[in-house]
Amino acid sequence: LAKTTQPISMDSYEGQEVNITCSHNNIATNDYITWYQQFPSQGPRFIIQGYKTKVTNEVASLFIPADRKSSTLSLPRVSLSDTAVYYCLVGDTGFQKLVFGTGTRLLVSP
Amino acid sequence: SAVISQKPSRDICQRGTSLTIQCQVDSQVTMMFWYRQQPGQSLTLIATANQGSEATYESGFVIDKFPISRPNLTFSTLTVSNMSPEDSSIYLCSVPGLRAGEQYFGPGTRLTVT
Numbered sequence: 001l002a003k004t005t006q007p008i009s010m011d012s013y014e015g016q017e018v019n020i021t022c023s024h025n026n027i028a029t030n031d032y033i034t035w036y037q038q039f040p041s042q043g044p045r046f047i048i049q050g051y052k053t054k055v056t057n058e059v060a061s062l063f064i065p066a067d068r069k070s071s072t073l074s075l076p077r078v079s080l081s082d083t084a085v086y087y088c089l090v091g092d093t094g095f096q097k098l099v100f101g102t103g104t105r106l107l108v109s110p
Numbered sequence: 111s112a113v114i115s116q117k118p119s120r121d122i123c124q125r126g127t128s129l130t131i132q133c134q135v136d137s138q139v140t141m142m143f144w145y146r147q148q149p150g151q152s153l154t155l156i157a158t159a160n161q162g163s164e165a166t167y168e169s170g171f172v173i174d175k176f177p178i179s180r181p182n183l184t185f186s187t188l189t190v191s192n193m194s195p196e197d198s199s200i201y202l203c204s205v206p207g208l209r210a211g212e213q214y215f216g217p218g219t220r221l222t223v224t
Contacts, residue, residue, distance in 0.1 A: 034211040043202050043215025100153040
């Protein structure tokens, strides 16, 4: 499983767009990139997954460059309730074991 | 998505004792996972529990310390044995989702060992 590197923390204000970048230099051809969100006192929650280019859902967008050595989770117009820890994970289509890195602690202020 | 419940939600235990944590899923699943999250830290996989076979433990975790049962396709237990303060953590169970790399997590059990 490829190792991922993320910023430890980020600060933002309500209404701003937040971009969290994850580095995964050793990503393999069959690997997907998956992001989880964890609120205090809750289990992690799947946010989005992608393989290349761009993926968008109702919560976030995921941008993946051609070399796939990094990815960026984009949260549009964050609110206070987006304050959480965001984890980037990498694994192939058959993988079940999730290896969580340190994650990025996002703090959204009024 | 699967709905997962855990019991107890939290407990305070004395060192040297054992605690069994229950995980119940609202659908049948082949694989269940147990994670530990120490205070302020990320999640670490303890073991994978398959129904009808022995659990598979990750490096650093042993069956004598964390025995796991998987009696059917909707239920599993994790026991934290002979506890010490270092075992104070949140313990979470999870099951695979439909997409690769997707898992549904329970709310966790917050354990404090004094």
